[in-house]
Amino acid sequence: MSAFRTIWPTEDRYVEVIDQRQLPHEWVVVKLKTYTDAEKAIKDMIVRGAPLIGATAAYGIYLAAREMTEQGHEPVFMDEAFNALRNSRPTAVNLFWALDKMRNALKDCPASELVETAWNAAEDIVKEDIETCRMIGVHGLPLIEAIAAKKQGETVNILTHCNAGMLGCIEWGTITSPIYQAVEKGLKVHVWVDETRPRNQGANLTCYELTRHGVHHTLIVDNTGGHLMQHGMVDLVIVGTDRTTRKGDVANKIGTYLKALAANDNNIPFYVALPSTTLDWTISDGLREIPIEERNQDEVKYVVGKSRRSGIMDEVLVCPETTKASNYGFDVTPARLVTALITERGVCPATEEGLLSLFPEHA
Numbered sequence: 001m002s003a004f005r006t007i008w009p010t011e012d013r014y015v016e017v018i019d020q021r022q023l024p025h026e027w028v029v030v031k032l033k034t035y036t037d038a039e040k041a042i043k044d045m046i047v048r049g050a051p052l053i054g055a056t057a058a059y060g061i062y063l064a065a066r067e068m069t070e071q072g073h074e075p076v077f078m079d080e081a082f083n084a085l086r087n088s089r090p091t092a093v094n095l096f097w098a099l100d101k102m103r104n105a106l107k108d109c110p111a112s113e114l115v116e117t118a119w120n121a122a123e124d125i126v127k128e129d130i131e132t133c134r135m136i137g138v139h140g141l142p143l144i145e146a147i148a149a150k151k152q153g154e155t156v157n158i159l160t161h162c163n164a165g166m167l168g169c170i171e172w173g174t175i176t177s178p179i180y181q182a183v184e185k186g187l188k189v190h191v192w193v194d195e196t197r198p199r200n201q202g203a204n205l206t207c208y209e210l211t212r213h214g215v216h217h218t219l220i221v222d223n224t225g226g227h228l229m230q231h232g233m234v235d236l237v238i239v240g241t242d243r244t245t246r247k248g249d250v251a252n253k254i255g256t257y258l259k260a261l262a263a264n265d266n267n268i269p270f271y272v273a274l275p276s277t278t279l280d281w282t283i284s285d286g287l288r289e290i291p292i293e294e295r296n297q298d299e300v301k302y303v304v305g306k307s308r309r310s311g312i313m314d315e316v317l318v319c320p321e322t323t324k325a326s327n328y329g330f331d332v333t334p335a336r337l338v339t340a341l342i343t344e345r346g347v348c349p350a351t352e353e354g355l356l357s358l359f360p361e362h363a
């Protein structure tokens, strides 16, 4: 589907990723050669987005297996790697899913096969994500088509928050998969992109990938969505998620809840696109049970971008130096505000029954 993937193997079997902190201005590739490189890539948000965080952690375990084998470390080295990666970010559940999957793959694995087994398991996670995201598009496309038909072929206006595109995954993306498939089919689509302060993933990343894919879009500040909805300028909202409970509560980038409230008040469908790897079947109550990441206050106090004057990336202070800022990374949208969930197995209500109808193995 795409000219590039967000994480890929090198000839010498290390892994490379795009430094997403430099986008859209610079294309910088970072090579990960140790598990601590992978941990740093996740912690420092060189990579971000729930599925990509999971894939990076999986390759991190492969790198740990390789380091252990090549440098003759004790087996405890692998436990250290699992722990470090597990603590790299708290909210996206794909991280824990991927690490559990790697642990299972390596259980009872003879030392001589550890590296190869870890490599294959990480590659499987990546391949699975690509196919999963493609299928989210297959199931999400009819929702866009139905609105296009109702509007007799007029442009469908979609609002999104943060980046749940291919940059947060491996290819396709979650919310962008139905959009890319709609555009490929010749539907007229326009995307309102929330800038998504404090780190501006919407402005930097969603706008970047929509531009690359030739999708008509407009950048808006985070507070604009409600106004657009009141004036009939949004047909549907689609967002991604970092963790969704078995009852359909959705954790996503901070500010998602406010968009859901505005959509609800204006009778606009609010969809969440997610791979099943983002479902946390162990919890029900999103507000109480999903850990919300709190990040450094400097992300709020300083805006990062390309300086108009110098043409280089810079940080600009937007408040008095001494002002304190708080920086919650995510919020939880209660299931009652979610019109439906778009998964790789189909579209379902954001309820336990709805989810179990598609994933009966979790009953």
Ligand code: MRU
Residues within 6 Å of the ligand: 048, 049, 050, 051, 092, 161, 162, 163, 164, 165, 168, 169, 173, 174, 175, 201, 239, 240, 241, 242, 252, 253, 329
């Ligand atoms: O802090 P980030 O950039 O990792 O947050 C990412 C999001 O909130 C995405 O919308 C979510 O992970 C879905 S990615 C397909």
